Amino acid sequence: MADTHSHAALAAVVNIASDAIIALDDNFRIVRFNRGAEHIFGWSEAEMLGQPLDRMLPMAARAVHRGHMRTFAEGHVDARIMADRREIAGMRKNGEQFPAEASIARVTIDGERTFMVMLRDVSERRRSEERQKLLATAGWVLAASLDVDSTLATIAELPVPLLGEWSLLELLTPDGCIRRAAATHMDPHRHDDTAALVIRAPDQSSPDLPLTSALRVAHESEAQRITDISAWLDANFPDTHSRARAESLGASAVLLVPLRAGGRAIGALHLVRTRPGASHAKEEVHVADQFAGLAALALENARLYQESRRAVRERDEMLAIVSHDLRNPVNAIVMLTGAVLSREVSTEGVEPALMGREEVEAIRGAARQVDGLIQDLQDVSRISAGRLRVERRAVPAGEILKEAADVFEPAMQDAGLQFIREFDDEGLVLLADRHRILQVLSNLLGNAARFTPQGGQVILSTQREEDTLRIAVRDTGPGVAEEDVPRLFERYWQAPRLLRAGSGLGLFISKGIVEAHDGEIGVVSQVGKGSEFWFTIPVA
Secondary structure, rough: OOHHHHHHHHHHHHHHOOOEEEEEEEOOOOEEOOOHHHHHHHHHHHHHHOOEEHHOHHHHHHHHHHHHHHHHOOOOHHHHHOOOOOOEEEOOOOOOOEEEEEEEEEEEEEEEEEEEEEEOOOHHHHHHHHHHHHHHHHHOOOOOOOOOHHHHHHHHOOOOOOOOEEEEEEEOOOOOEEEEEEEEEEHHHHHHHHHHHHOOOOOOOOOOOOOOOHHHHHOOOOOOOOOOOHHHHHHHHHOOHHHHHHHHHHOOOEEEEEEHHHHHHHHEEEEOOOOOOOOOOHHHHHHHHHHHHHHHHHHHHHHHHHHHHHHOOOOHHHHHHHHHHHHHHHHHHHHHHHHHHHOOOOOOOOOOOOOOOOHHHHHHHHHHHHEEEEEEEHHHHHHHHOOOOOOEEEEEEEEEHHHHHHHHHHHHHHHHOEEEEOOOOOOOOOEEOHHHHHHHHHHHHHHHHOOOOOOOEEEEEEEOOEEEEEEEEOOOOOOOOOOOOHHOOOOOOOOOOOOOOOOOOOOHHHHHHHHHHHOEEEEEEOOOOOOEEEEEEEOO
């Protein structure tokens, strides 16, 4: 009676245990499969009775495991060793492999030899360890580089595959749009597919496109779990090609994590699971938020480092320009004043003659060059800081154009150029800062006169376009190579094919002035056929 009661109590304990407890006969076939085993492996006891134990192991491990079991059954292995927990890989009914700790013991029950296996699923503990390892690793890996592109790639790669089988990193641009910066997949053979998503990023400045979910979540403070995959695909992959790519990668659940630095949104990270029915646990959401904090800090540090290097570079360029461009006018002033001071008193005691008008004009011209360069540098500083101010008033377009043309007419004649005016004064009124528009025209006409060879043409023309006036300066000069055109309006940049002339600030300043008027500026050029620089100004 007592034995029956003990057996019943033992059976109840075995049945309610959360670990898997499995009894095997002498042929290593299952004779007992408790509820813990059912929960861990997904099979019912009825399905597993009479089945070999290695059915619950990955195919690659079965032969080795059978050898261990035979050796243990024959008594060649110390029972204490097999009783110790050992790490193995288990396999669930759905084919999923998982890490486990298992031990086995030989016992005799009712005169028959029985093997008792106790197995614990440690996948959640292992995932917790890996999540903590991710955060510990992310800190020093992200801090190891201050290169922006390298940091972007690392942010996309580190959480894969722990928090998703593939990832997509998107950043906010200064104009409030989103751009795809990096993507990766756990399968190296799918990297081309994720790279294509980055290359074919949609233009979110288009009013016809929906806002990406990343653009919305970037301003949130916590990660969001997305299960409506169709809506996520619609929002982030509106064109057929990129959607097909994303669908081919697979997506069953998405964790969208905001990146924030210094209290402001800088982007979002998509972490995508592909297994059917997969989801992100609460602990994973918490880890993703922590990782995003480290990633945003690293990205901000890399950006600031890049900006500081650019600032140093620009400072050095500015110093080189100032030292070069100030040398000529300053030398002229020194030489002219030196010549006057070196004049000696005549033998009759007559004081030397005062400077002649030409000498005074030469010194004045040199001083104006110095002042012009200083003004340019001040304008560059204001434009870079977004502080360039224009005082817009109603100004007759004909007056501004005529004034600029009259100023440059003598210079065009001296250079042997045909200067053509293709505009008329019909009373059109601009909403503009007169002085600043003259500055733009001076830069464009000055460049045309400087680079157009003798016998060429320079044409100043206008064209009404809805609520703006398009003003263009066309020349028959050497033109600009196609690869140089995108850089023409950069600060300090000059086409390498042209001789150095001026500080390289004129077009940059012109662009800043035009954009301060809510206008646009551009160039159409072809090597050997000349250039047309144009800009638009609102009509009052």
